[in-house]
Amino acid sequence: MLQLWSQAVQSPTKTLFESRWRAFKRAYRQPMYKDLLQYIEEEWLQEDTRKFFLAYYTNTYPHFGQISTSRVESAHRRLKKDLESSQSEPIRVVTLINSIIEAQYTKAQHQHADNTLRPPPRYRHLLFKDIVTKVSTYAMQKVIETMNFYLPERLDKPIKRCTGSYKRSLGLPCIHQIQEALHDNRSLGLEEFHDQWLLVPRSRLLAHPQRPYIYPPPKKQQKGRPRGALNQPKKSTKQDLSEFEHTNQLVENGGEAGVEVLRRSKRLQSSAAQRKE
Numbered sequence: 001m002l003q004l005w006s007q008a009v010q011s012p013t014k015t016l017f018e019s020r021w022r023a024f025k026r027a028y029r030q031p032m033y034k035d036l037l038q039y040i041e042e043e044w045l046q047e048d049t050r051k052f053f054l055a056y057y058t059n060t061y062p063h064f065g066q067i068s069t070s071r072v073e074s075a076h077r078r079l080k081k082d083l084e085s086s087q088s089e090p091i092r093v094v095t096l097i098n099s100i101i102e103a104q105y106t107k108a109q110h111q112h113a114d115n116t117l118r119p120p121p122r123y124r125h126l127l128f129k130d131i132v133t134k135v136s137t138y139a140m141q142k143v144i145e146t147m148n149f150y151l152p153e154r155l156d157k158p159i160k161r162c163t164g165s166y167k168r169s170l171g172l173p174c175i176h177q178i179q180e181a182l183h184d185n186r187s188l189g190l191e192e193f194h195d196q197w198l199l200v201p202r203s204r205l206l207a208h209p210q211r212p213y214i215y216p217p218p219k220k221q222q223k224g225r226p227r228g229a230l231n232q233p234k235k236s237t238k239q240d241l242s243e244f245e246h247t248n249q250l251v252e253n254g255g256e257a258g259v260e261v262l263r264r265s266k267r268l269q270s271s272a273a274q275r276k277e
């Protein structure tokens with residue numbers, strides 16, 4: 001079942017998808033699958049939801065270099081493992097897929113919160129001074145990779161004239177822009193990153209250019225241990241709260257797709273529970 005389903009999902013064209021989906025329905029036309037097919041059609045294959053996962057849709061968007069993601073592959077591995085060890089009842093397949101989507105969504109939210117609050121030390125480079133906490137660490141990592149690949153310049157890896165194609169396809173600063181910033185001893189700017197890589201909408205960043213987007217509010221009086229003390233206690237509950245609030249804010253502002261997934265998944269779980277009763 002999973003194989004037929006993923007073949008359909010991976011279809012590069014709409015026509016191919018439609019015919020594979022018909023094949024899927026033919027293969028599972030017995031009455032016991034009726035509810036499952038209905039669920040997939042009503043919840044996942046509507047015009048507004050199918051574009052989040054059917055390949056012929058997702059391929060039409062700029063991919064920003066994420067053609068194959070290990071995240072998807074590891075989810076797929078987990079799915080296969082879980083399915084092999086179960087009897088693969090239809091409802092279980094769907095519940096499993098849902099729980100994986102949900103877990104990935106939560107993980108993405110946490111990563112986002114982490115990026116804005118605690119950028120790892122390797123991004124404390126002059127190049128990132130103005131963009132850290134505003135641009136994803138994934139994007140900064142790409143900049144580091146580009147830099148390490150070309151610099152120091154070598155005869156076997158010459159830096160050719162700038163065609164702008166790297167920046168156009170990836171939405172990231174190319175080696176020429178990186179070189180320029182290094183030469184001028186300055187940070188890369190937000191304008192060198194596509195909206196895709198920003199952690200908050202550009203309009204909001206531009207409204208507060210001087211301030212990093214999210215930092216805990218300044219404390220009036222620092223009591224007890226000095227800043228930077230090595231034996232810091234674990235995170236304060238205050239920090240947790242702001243992270244939580246931030247996540248909520250994300251859900252409210254930008255994460256419609258994810259919220260939709262969560263909503264559907266909750267609904268499915270409750271219908272699964274009913275079925276068991």
Ligand SMILES: [Zn+2]
Nearest residue numbers: 162164174176
């Ligand atoms: Zn260039």
